[in-house]
Amino acid sequence: MRKLFLLLLIGGFLNCTHYGKLKLLSYLPNNLREVSGVQVIPDSNGLWMINDSGNEPELYEVSLKGEIQNILAVQAKNHDWEAVTSDEEGNLYIADFGNNNNKRKNLVILKIKKQELLEEDAIEVEKIKFSYPNQTKYPPKKKERFFDAESLLYKDGFLYVFTKSRVHNNYGKTVLYRIPSSKGNYTAEYISEMEHCSDVNCSITDATISPDRKKIALLTHQSVLVFTNFQEDDFLSGDMENYSFDHISQKEGITFKDNSTLYITDEASKMMSARLYEFSLKK
Numbered sequence: 001m002r003k004l005f006l007l008l009l010i011g012g013f014l015n016c017t018h019y020g021k022l023k024l025l026s027y028l029p030n031n032l033r034e035v036s037g038v039q040v041i042p043d044s045n046g047l048w049m050i051n052d053s054g055n056e057p058e059l060y061e062v063s064l065k066g067e068i069q070n071i072l073a074v075q076a077k078n079h080d081w082e083a084v085t086s087d088e089e090g091n092l093y094i095a096d097f098g099n100n101n102n103k104r105k106n107l108v109i110l111k112i113k114k115q116e117l118l119e120e121d122a123i124e125v126e127k128i129k130f131s132y133p134n135q136t137k138y139p140p141k142k143k144e145r146f147f148d149a150e151s152l153l154y155k156d157g158f159l160y161v162f163t164k165s166r167v168h169n170n171y172g173k174t175v176l177y178r179i180p181s182s183k184g185n186y187t188a189e190y191i192s193e194m195e196h197c198s199d200v201n202c203s204i205t206d207a208t209i210s211p212d213r214k215k216i217a218l219l220t221h222q223s224v225l226v227f228t229n230f231q232e233d234d235f236l237s238g239d240m241e242n243y244s245f246d247h248i249s250q251k252e253g254i255t256f257k258d259n260s261t262l263y264i265t266d267e268a269s270k271m272m273s274a275r276l277y278e279f280s281l282k283k
Helices: 005-010 114-119
Strands: 023-027 035-039 047-051 058-062 068-074 081-086 092-096 108-112 126-131 148-155 158-164 173-180 184-187 189-195 206-209 216-219 223-228 239-244 251-258 261-266 275-280
Touching: 035 092, 035 261, 047 081, 081 206, 092 148, 108 114, 126 173, 148 216, 173 184, 216 251
Parallel strands: 035 081, 035 251, 081 148, 126 184, 148 206, 206 251
Antiparallel strands: 023 275, 035 047, 047 058, 058 068, 081 092, 092 108, 108 126, 148 158, 158 173, 173 189, 206 216, 216 223, 223 239, 251 261, 261 275
């Protein structure tokens, strides 16, 4: 998506504890100009990436050099794919819950079993449908539009959604919900919420969990927020550290490479291709 791009260029930075330089690994091909999610899974030769709304329902396996190794056709619509995550068995979950105007009633997470992912050209999905427990109007008033989302992670049999605020001067607010990771139709369970700053660059655009399950990373256009020492699955209850990037761009994909290193993607702009980066959390 290219929304609010000019604001991304002029917005302010967070008051961060740490500063780090993004290491450019590769430029991504035109097929992935609107890359919205990236994920590492076991027994795979590359990274799995998706595009958001307006693109084909396809899943891309991409090398660290930015070369497309495989394209899988997913048997489902791409209303607005915004995130991708995986479980310990290698099953993949695609979040079709982009909701810019907060009026969607067809929010769904698509589950792809590992065997189909590795062997099939056109893959079937299981649908995990859900709604938010505190949304009663579609859309709600502009000052209550907290029901967009671009972030998803898996832990211990559940999927966790971090919402993206569409409310002016409340862009840094995110609400954490929990949903079972099996096929069904659910009302998401509210867990907690936070607001870390207010400008548009603070919006939460993706989430990931470290292999040792001790770190949660939330992505924004200008930084990554890392949570540790959280209580059970209330990830926002943990200690937070801000790692500011050396530039602002429309970053929308994040996944852990290992317990201290992240892969990050951003979308293409008029002047630049989409890119794949590596980012170290080591101090």
